[in-house]
Every structure is written in C-alpha cells, then in structure tokens.
Amino acid sequence: MKKSTVLASLLPLVAADSDAPNSQIRIAYHGDDGMMVSWNTFDHVPRPSVFWGRSKEHLTNVASSAVSVTYPTSTTYNNHVLIKGLRPDTTYYYLPAQLNEDVCYEPFNFTTSRRVGDKTPFSVAVVADLGTMGPKGLSTTAGTGVAPNNVLKPGEKTTVDSLVSSMGDYEFLWHVGDIAYADYWLKEEIQGFLPNTTVEEGYKVYEAILNDFYNEMMPVTAAKAYMVGPGNHEANCDNGGTSDKAHNITYDLSICMPGQTNFTGFKNHFRMPSDISRGTGNFWYSWNSGMAHFIQLDTETDLGHGFIGPDEIGGTEGEGASPVNAKMNAQVNWLEADLKAVDRSATPWIIVGGHRPWYLSHANVTGTICWSCKDVFEPLFIKYGVDLVLSGHAHVYERQAPIADQKIDPKELNNPTSPWYITNGAAGHYDGLDALQSPRQEYSRFGLDTSNATYGWSKLTFHNATHLTHDFIASNNNAVLDSATLYKSHKTTGNGHHYGW
Structure with a gap:
C-alpha cells in the first residue's frame, strides 16, 4: 500500500470544532535511540501512528501503538507512540497521523538525546x-x-x-x-x-x-x-x-x-x-x-x-x-x-x-x-x-x-x-x-x-x-x-x- 493511502486511512479521527485545542504535541526522551511522541485527539484512536524520517519530504517510516487513553471528565484522548531505532544526537522529522483536520500541519522535528559520555558542552x-x-x-x-x-x-x-x-x-x-x-x-x-x-x-x-x-x-x-x-x-x-x-x-x-x-x-x-x-x-x-x-x-x-x-x-x-x-x-x-x-x-x-x-x-x-x-x-x-x-x-x-x-x-x-x-x-x-x-x-x-x-x-x-x-x-x-x-x-x-x- 502506498504511503499516501496509509496516511489517508488514519487521518479522519478528529472532529472539526471552532474551539478545538490544537493537538498538544509533546515528546520525551526514551534513551538516546528513542523518542516518545504524544498528542491529544477528541476521539479514541484505535491505532495511533507517527510518520517519521530524516527529512520533512521523506517521512517514509511509521511507528504505531495501541495506546489511546482517557479518564472520566476528560475532553480528549492521550495518544502515545514510541519511535525506536534512532541515532543519538540526530535530527528527525515527524508527523502524527491523527491531527485536527482543520489545521494544516507541517512536519515537526526533534533531536535525539546525546550519547552517554559525550563531553560536548x-x-x-x-x-x-x-x-x-x-x-x-x-x-x-x-x-x-x-x-x-x-x-x-x-x-x-x-x-x-x-x-x-x-x-x-x-x-x-x-x-x-x-x-x-x-x-x-x-x-x-x-x-x-x-x-x-x-x-x-x-x-x-x-x-x-x-x-x-x-x-x-x-x-x-x-x-x-x-x-x-x-x-x-x-x-x-x-x-x-x-x-x-x-x-x-x-x-x-x-x-x-x-x-x-x-x-x-x-x-x-x-x-x-x-x-x-x-x-x-x-x-x-x-x-x-x-x-x-x-x-x-x-x-x-x-x-x-x-x-x-x-x-x-x-x-x-x-x-x-x-x-x-x-x-x-x-x-x-x-x-x-x-x-x-x-x-x-x-x-x-x-x-x-x-x-x-x-x-x-x-x-x-x-x-x-x-x-x-x-x-x-x-x-x-x-x-x-x-x-x-x-x-x-x-x-x-x-x-x-x-x-x-x-x-x-x-x-x-x-x-x-x-x-x-x-x-x-x-x-x-x-x-x-x-x-x-x-x-x-x-x-x-x-x-x-x-x-x-x-x-x-x-x-x-x-x-x-x-x-x-x-x-x-x-x-x-x-x-x-x-x-x-x-x-x-x-x-x-x-x-x-x-x-x-
């Protein structure tokens, strides 16, 4: 299946809402070879997914999970996907699949943690x-x-x-x-x-x-x-x-x-x-x-x-x-x-x-x-x-x-x-x-x-x-x-x- 088809199949999971929060994207280190990507949606996501790559034009990799969680009285679901197998101290581009349809998102980027023992200031x-x-x-x-x-x-x-x-x-x-x-x-x-x-x-x-x-x-x-x-x-x-x-x-x-x-x-x-x-x-x-x-x-x-x-x-x-x-x-x-x-x-x-x-x-x-x-x-x-x-x-x-x-x-x-x-x-x-x-x-x-x-x-x-x-x-x-x-x-x-x- 082509990447564009996969992306289209994952996208329409956020309801349009003029008062909608943005996707609250946040990342966290997971060693020097991983990054946890988290974001919020209004509905439960069966398969939260993140497309990623070394350039914003080539998000050729995809990481997925089954973690889309909420609690009583919450107005959103929290989605969490771990991207593994990364290089330390390296910049990557990424884009969660299920984002607000009313917003045109450019790929985001992060830099992984420094390798343990790197003495660079x-x-x-x-x-x-x-x-x-x-x-x-x-x-x-x-x-x-x-x-x-x-x-x-x-x-x-x-x-x-x-x-x-x-x-x-x-x-x-x-x-x-x-x-x-x-x-x-x-x-x-x-x-x-x-x-x-x-x-x-x-x-x-x-x-x-x-x-x-x-x-x-x-x-x-x-x-x-x-x-x-x-x-x-x-x-x-x-x-x-x-x-x-x-x-x-x-x-x-x-x-x-x-x-x-x-x-x-x-x-x-x-x-x-x-x-x-x-x-x-x-x-x-x-x-x-x-x-x-x-x-x-x-x-x-x-x-x-x-x-x-x-x-x-x-x-x-x-x-x-x-x-x-x-x-x-x-x-x-x-x-x-x-x-x-x-x-x-x-x-x-x-x-x-x-x-x-x-x-x-x-x-x-x-x-x-x-x-x-x-x-x-x-x-x-x-x-x-x-x-x-x-x-x-x-x-x-x-x-x-x-x-x-x-x-x-x-x-x-x-x-x-x-x-x-x-x-x-x-x-x-x-x-x-x-x-x-x-x-x-x-x-x-x-x-x-x-x-x-x-x-x-x-x-x-x-x-x-x-x-x-x-x-x-x-x-x-x-x-x-x-x-x-x-x-x-x-x-x-x-x-x-x-x-x-």
Missing part, C-alpha cells in the same frame, strides 16, 4: 510551578486577593514566551512539578477572575485550563523533549477542599473531578522513560544525556513511610497520597540502586529534580518545607555524591550554598562534598509569587520573590566534566539575573565509580 532549561498564561491564568489582571505585584505588566513576556524565544539555547525542558494549575479553576471563579459555573460543569473549566496550557507549550514541547515530574497540583484538590482562611472561605471536596485527583491527568498525559530506568511511571525515573545523569524524584508519595502526612501537604491526609502497601520503600530502594549504578567516568554529573524543597528561606515553613523528603533522600545524595538538587513548590527563587545535614560546606562551590541546592518555583501562575523570609537563612546566597516581581526559569550549562553553571533567566527580557558556577573534581576509580565523597 550543552544546556538544559528547568522550570517548576509553571501555570497557564492568559485569560485563564497569569495575566495583567487577577481576582480579589492576588497581590498587585503578582500580575503581569502590560506587554510583559511570560515564562512560556521566554522559553519559546530561547529554544536555541537549551536541549530539553525539565518541569519538576506543578503543571498548568488547572485545579485553580474554582479559586479563580470565587475570586471573580473567571465567570462562575456549576459544580457539574466545573470539569469543563478544569479541562479548558489544561488544554490552554498544553497548547501554549506546544511550540517548545513538539521540538524539545519535555521531561516532567509530579507536584502537589497534579494530585490534589487543594483549592476545592481546603480552607482559605485569609478570605473566610471553605471549599467542598465533592466538587473535585477525577482528573483533578490522584495524579489521574498526569498519569494519562505523559509517558516518561521509567521502563528503561526501572522507575515507576511518570513519578520517579532517570535518564542520561551527554556527561550528565538526571534523576526525577517523587516528593508527593512513597517516601519510605508510604505517604506524606497532613502537616506536610498542607491539607487533609491522603490528598494525592498513595496508601501504605507492601512496596513500602520502593522509591528509596530504586534511588539507591540507580545512584549506585552511575558510571561517573561517563556521566560525571548527577542532577536530581524533585518538587518540594527542604532547604529554603520561606515565610511559610510549615506548609512548604518537606522534612520527610530530607530524611529519606539526603543521606543517599551525600553517600553517592549528587552534585545539584533542583526543586520548586515555593514560588520564589533561592540559590543556596552546598549543604549536608543542615551544615554549609566550607568549600562552597569550589569542589564541595555536599549537594548544591537551588529552588526555583518562580515560573509563574495565577497566584503569582511568594515571599522569602527576612532575614534569609544563613545558607542563602541569592533570592528573588514577590517584592522583585520577576518571573523566570533556570538554565543549566554543562561546560565539561568539572564545571557547571546555573543561570536564573528573567522571563520578561531573557536577562541573566543570577549566575553561579560549580566546580567538582569528579575523581573516579578505574571502574568509573566515584570515590572520596
């Missing part, structure tokens, strides 16, 4: 707490209760704008939790930012916010691997089930729809490479690129004791939490095995991302700091010489000194033996930014918060096996507002494993 972009921009999220106006400093100035570029305009400066985008903030729909209605709807119709607002976010992100996520991890807003209904004491409001958990609880939308929307890193779904996994080993952790569940307690999620016990079960220490055991297997001669850098911080100068310590995360993860970070730990959750930017067990490493960034900690949850969402405490913690080295009214993202640059730079990029003008370089000697033994930590 490269940069990556990192965000956390990035929400929908525009009329359903962060905008030039907001509802009652949002600080004036937290709305956008007229014409101000957002973090999404900045990421799009900077695409030539990084190889992939890493989002360490809190994606879209669709669960803010009720809060935005109560505060008068969105028109009120009924509880029965609330799911439409929730899904509309999600669709807007993935539409906005598609210029990046269709071209750059989009690696994600879980945050609390992927799991719970904290704007529909906890009290807003500042405004004397109590919400009713019964309004929460399935996609808004228990990571349901997050589990359906993404396919991270946990199958090849022996992790768990989109929750904890690892991947290599060039001279770095990246680890995504889950700070929301499975911290050795099974779940985060009510004091640390800031809500009712069990919101977004998994029950205690026979696999009590699954994540911790996986993390140690993963760290132990890293060959530091090939990937000298180990970078960890997790949503919640434990070192932070934050005014609301009780609801922000994750001491359980520290108790479970920090000993392994120290034991295996993790270089950098990235987090969000607090809507601030703070670069800290290298720290171990609450003690500042005397060598600071000059070959420390302790992990370096950076929290950047300043990407922007409807509520805006938080405040750092004053004075800041002794280990704090630079900070930005709501008083600075500056949204931004992180760029990591791996110069070589010993030097790594972190930059805070201001979204409004792409200026570097903070920059620091870590030096690590990364001594190795003959078998490639580190020593001397």
